[in-house]
Amino acid sequence: xxxxxxxxxxxxxxxxxxxxxxxxxxxxxxxxxxxxxxxxxxxxxxxxxxxxxxxxxxxxxxxxxxxxxxxxxxxxxxxxxxxxxxxxxxxxxxxxxxxxxxxxxxxxxxxxxxxxxxxxxxxxxxxxxxxxxxxxxxxxxxxxxxxxxxxxxxxxxxxxxxxxxxxxxxxxxxxxxxxxxxxxxxxxxxxxxxxxxxxxxxxxxxxxxxxxxxxxxxxxxxxxxxxxxxxxxxxxxxxxxxxxxxxxxxxxxxxxxxxxxxxxxxxxxxxxxxxxxxxxxxxxxxxxxxxxxxxxxxxxxxxxxxxxxxxxxxxxxxxxxxxxxxxxxxxxxxxxxxxxxxxxxxxxxxxxxxxxxxxxxxxxxxxxxxxxxxxxxxxxxxxxxxxxxxxxxxxxxxxxxxxxxxxxxxxxxxxxxxxxxxxxxxx
Amino acid sequence: xxxxxxxxxxxxxxxxxxxxxxxxxxxxxxxxxxxxxxxxxxxxxxxxxxxxxxxxxxxxxxxxxxxxxxxxxxxxxxxxxxxxxxxxxxxxxxxxxxxxxxxxxxxxxxxxxxxxxxxxxxxxxxxxxxxxxxxxxxxxxxxxxxxxxxxxxxxxxxxxxxxxxxxxxxxxxxxxxxxxxxxxxxxxxxxxxxxxxxxxxxxxxxxxxxxxxxxxxxxxxxxxxxxxxxxxxxxxxxxxxxxxxxxxxxxxxxxxxxxxxxxxxxxxxxxxxxxxxxxxxxxxxxxxxxxxxxxxxxxxxxxxxxxxxxxxxxxxxxxxxxxxxxxxxxxxxxxxxxxxxxxxxxxxxxxxxxxxxxxxxxxxxxxxxxxxxxxxxxxxxxxxxxxxxxxxxxxxxxxxxxxxxxxxxxxxxxxxxxxxxxxxxxxxxxxxx
Numbered sequence: 062x063x064x065x066x067x068x069x070x071x072x073x074x075x076x077x078x079x080x081x082x083x084x085x086x087x088x089x090x091x092x093x094x095x096x097x098x099x100x101x102x103x104x105x106x107x108x109x110x111x112x113x114x115x116x117x118x119x120x121x122x123x124x125x126x127x128x129x130x131x132x133x134x135x136x137x138x139x140x141x142x143x144x145x146x147x148x149x150x151x152x153x154x155x156x157x158x159x160x161x162x163x164x165x166x167x168x169x170x171x172x173x174x175x176x177x178x179x180x181x182x183x184x185x186x187x188x189x190x191x192x193x194x195x196x197x198x199x200x201x202x203x204x205x206x207x208x209x210x211x212x213x214x215x216x217x218x219x220x221x222x223x224x225x226x227x228x229x230x231x232x233x234x235x236x237x238x239x240x241x242x243x244x245x246x247x248x249x250x251x252x253x254x255x256x257x258x259x260x261x262x263x264x265x266x267x268x269x270x271x272x273x274x275x276x277x278x279x280x281x282x283x284x285x286x287x288x289x290x291x292x293x294x295x296x297x298x299x300x301x302x303x304x305x306x307x308x309x310x311x312x313x314x315x316x317x318x319x320x321x322x323x324x325x326x327x328x329x330x331x332x333x334x335x336x337x338x339x340x341x342x343x344x345x346x347x348x349x350x351x352x353x354x355x356x357x358x359x360x361x362x363x364x365x366x367x368x369x370x371x372x373x374x375x376x377x378x379x380x381x382x383x384x385x386x387x388x389x390x391x392x393x394x395x396x397x398x399x400x401x402x403x404x405x406x407x408x409x410x411x412x413x414x415x416x417x418x419x420x421x422x423x424x425x426x427x428x429x430x431x432x433x434x435x436x437x438x439x440x441x442x443x444x445x446x447x448x449x450x451x452x453x454x455x456x457x458x459x460x461x462x463x464x465x466x467x468x469x470x471x472x473x474x475x476x477x478x479x480x481x482x483x484x485x486x487x488x
Numbered sequence: 489x490x491x492x493x494x495x496x497x498x499x500x501x502x503x504x505x506x507x508x509x510x511x512x513x514x515x516x517x518x519x520x521x522x523x524x525x526x527x528x529x530x531x532x533x534x535x536x537x538x539x540x541x542x543x544x545x546x547x548x549x550x551x552x553x554x555x556x557x558x559x560x561x562x563x564x565x566x567x568x569x570x571x572x573x574x575x576x577x578x579x580x581x582x583x584x585x586x587x588x589x590x591x592x593x594x595x596x597x598x599x600x601x602x603x604x605x606x607x608x609x610x611x612x613x614x615x616x617x618x619x620x621x622x623x624x625x626x627x628x629x630x631x632x633x634x635x636x637x638x639x640x641x642x643x644x645x646x647x648x649x650x651x652x653x654x655x656x657x658x659x660x661x662x663x664x665x666x667x668x669x670x671x672x673x674x675x676x677x678x679x680x681x682x683x684x685x686x687x688x689x690x691x692x693x694x695x696x697x698x699x700x701x702x703x704x705x706x707x708x709x710x711x712x713x714x715x716x717x718x719x720x721x722x723x724x725x726x727x728x729x730x731x732x733x734x735x736x737x738x739x740x741x742x743x744x745x746x747x748x749x750x751x752x753x754x755x756x757x758x759x760x761x762x763x764x765x766x767x768x769x770x771x772x773x774x775x776x777x778x779x780x781x782x783x784x785x786x787x788x789x790x791x792x793x794x795x796x797x798x799x800x801x802x803x804x805x806x807x808x809x810x811x812x813x814x815x816x817x818x819x820x821x822x823x824x825x826x827x828x829x830x831x832x833x834x835x836x837x838x839x840x841x842x843x844x845x846x847x848x849x850x851x852x853x854x855x856x857x858x859x860x861x862x863x864x865x866x867x868x869x870x871x872x873x874x875x876x877x878x879x880x881x882x883x884x885x886x887x888x889x890x891x892x893x894x895x896x897x898x899x900x901x902x903x904x905x906x907x908x909x910x911x912x913x914x915x916x917x918x919x920x921x
Contacts, residue, residue, distance in 0.1 A: 068586075072582055072583075075582055076578055076579065076582070079549060079578060080549045080552060080575075083546045083550040084546065085554070085557065086546075086550065156563075156656070156658060157563070157566065160560075160561070177653060177885075180654055180659065181653075181656050181659050182660075183659075253749070318748065318749035319748070319749075320749050320750070320768075320771060321750075322747065325747065325750050382658075445885070448884075449883065449884065452879070452883055455861075456861035459771075459860070459861055460863060470863075473863060473864060477866065480676075481678065481866075481883070484676055484678050484884055484889075485652060485653065485654070485884035485885060485886050486650070486654050486884075486886055487654055
């Protein structure tokens with residue numbers, strides 16, 4: 062037994078000696094940075110032979126991107142490799158493939174990941190002229206701006222936008238203009254014993270419930286869009302409490318059951334038993350299939366006489382930090398999001414464009430109302446700290462719906478968000 | 489033959505020289521022992537390994553120690569992976585080297601004591617006979633190193649770094665921080681507060697859910713095995729059905745059925761029978777816990793049922809007849825014949841059931857995502873350790889801390905399992921007597 066211990070000790074010692082003795086590999090000093098100095102504009106202007114694009118792997122989206130890429134190939138003579146890669150997997154893979162030079166030039170991500178992406182050093186800031194920026198809707202450009210180490214830059218070319226509003230069944234209710242209309246609809250058209258409801262919403266989803274708070278004066282993080290002050294959380298101020306009480310009034314006396322889930326909402330609405338629900342453009346297809354002509358869409362109803370501000374999400378093309386062709390990659394991203402191509406993309410993939418002209422030219426009434434709603438949208442915060450907000454706030458909303466005291470619930474939630482941010486290792 | 493002269497020569501053979509020579513370079517000792525073929529093979533092996541592996545291993549161990557020095561250029565996590573692999577490789581090489589030294593020394597001593605080397609063919613046969621079991625287990629051992637030891641080492645090492653979202657490669661380098669994370673776990677309130685309550689529920693969940701599923705399976709197996717029961721095949725098929733449906737489908741369906749207002753259980757069973765508003769299955773922690781235990785019992789009993797049905801067939805009828813002659817009651821027969829027999833044969837599998845439920849992520853996450861929320865607590869009412877770690881990792885992206893908690897969880901489980909297996913072993917030996 063003792064012999065064995067000595068043996069193990071010896072091996073450990075040997076390994077320790079070898080490890081400490083191992084010396085650093087000889088490398089060229091690359092601190093000058095070959096890819097990202099930003100001073101190499103002249104070289105970058107040289108046309109590359111090919112560019113690689115990671116596109117989301119959904120069938121229609123991919124089809125549209127491939128067509129647009131081949132147009133660009135014809136126009137500029139640069140070969141474009143479109144690689145299908147799920148949006149959810151792109152970041153993990155880029156972090157490994159990028160440094161080895163196997164990464165893409167362009168990748169596709171929702172804007173609320175910008176903070177994560179910049180923190181990991183995966184994308185690089187882009188230089189875009191004011192002229193070009195004017196083509197994109199303000200909210201979409203704001204959403205891709207991000208401040209890192211004191212400088213505010215644009216980290217992507219917005220391509221697709223989405224937000225949410227009210228889907229309603231014309232057979233049951235008229236278009237709800239104000240939030241009170243929804244309450245009235247709830248009173249008049251609900252019969253829980255028959256599973257009929259004038260209006261249904263989730264009791265625990267901050268994304269959809271945000272207008273209740275925002276329009277009363279609450280906010281997620283202080284500071285400007287893209288330059289968030291994450292120590293300033295505006296979810297327990299007076300406006301938030303007012304919003305919370307308004308939210309609570311929808312669940313009082315079991316008007317909306319507190320155990321409502323997404324499945325319940327979708328199920329009952331498509332059965333034609335619900336007057337109105339909150340949802341986004343991704344559900345248009347299935348709703349239309351079920352309800353046909355009875356389906357209509359309205360922007361989120363006014364609160365306190367002001368248009369409701371919903372959270373807007375953008376998906377954007379970002380240039381990889383490891384790309385050696387920043388200029389041409391940017392050019393390709395701009396090409397993919399110009400008016401003509403966004404209109405085409407919308408037609409095939411059914412996702413709302415960010416280009417204002419393309420957005421305005423939409424004729425489908427439901428999508429057209431969505432673009433109206435986007436005008437009142439605020440971009441979701443793109444700091445990594447935002448991921449600490451969802452869970453505590455969703456829980457708080459559940460407690461509020463269950464009838465607990467709004468102000469103390471919100472205080473607790475904010476406290477939890479703060480300690481979560483601290484615990485996640487944020488500076 | 490001149491046996492005497494050989495003895496005389498070999499008696500001058502010095503084991504120390506052989507040892508030193510083989511330490512200097514693998515195979516030299518064997519040459520000194522006049523085992524030329526073996527010696528040459530060893531020398532060639534070392535030359536080949538030195539020329540091919542030394543750089544990779546040097547780089548790997550350097551990466552393991554420093555985790556990279558140039559941000560943006562060195563990828564710390566990648567270096568950690570290479571480092572762990574090189575570390576394992578180094579250990580294997582050192583063990584081989586030590587084997588070489590021991591071999592040289594042993595043989596030198598044997599020669600000194602007058603042992604005459606066998607011919608080439610005979611020694612090959614001897615080698616094969618001696619090492620056969622090792623050769624056969626070698627592929628398994630290598631597989632185990634790659635799929636078990638390597639990831640385990642990797643995640644253990646991760647617990648000693650500062651790897652989180654704000655400090656992740658390629659932009660930044662990850663550093664070794666020693667026991668910093670463990671210190672934080674006991675000082676930062678969100679972990680400290682929640683850890684105890686989650687751990688307590690995890691233990692309660694494991695014990696109740698598993699015991700219930702075993703008890704139900706056993707009772708049903710006993711009933712169906714009774715000779716007076718007819719249509720045995722059909723009953724068995726029906727009872728195995730819950731096992732045949734993929735668990736996640738069942739759990740999702742149950743999750744819908746348990747819904748407070750829209751679910752079938754409240755609507756079609758509880759309210760018609762008892763009136764009232766039904767039971768808040770999804771919104772009250774106590775009821776959510778009850779529901780989830782019931783579902784696990786339903787999901788888990790068919791396996792136990794099938795297991796026990798098989799074992800029950802193997803109990804000899806003679807024993808029961810003997811018990812009848814002695815006037816044993818029905819309960820006594822169960823207590824002293826059936827139960828020991830069944831438990832004896834299935835104990836390891838039953839323990840696995842407990843371990844499995846301790847880490848039963850699927851049911852917790854799919855049923856209610858660990859909900860309902862509890863005020864002032866970070867984890868939901870039904871969150872067990874594993875689902876809580878999952879939330880921590882993906883909500884806070886604090887990979888290092890997740891590794892710390894997994895490590896602690898692993899220690900708890902392995903302690904538990906180790907103790908249990910020790911108990912079964914003694915139980916088994918007792919039974920065999």
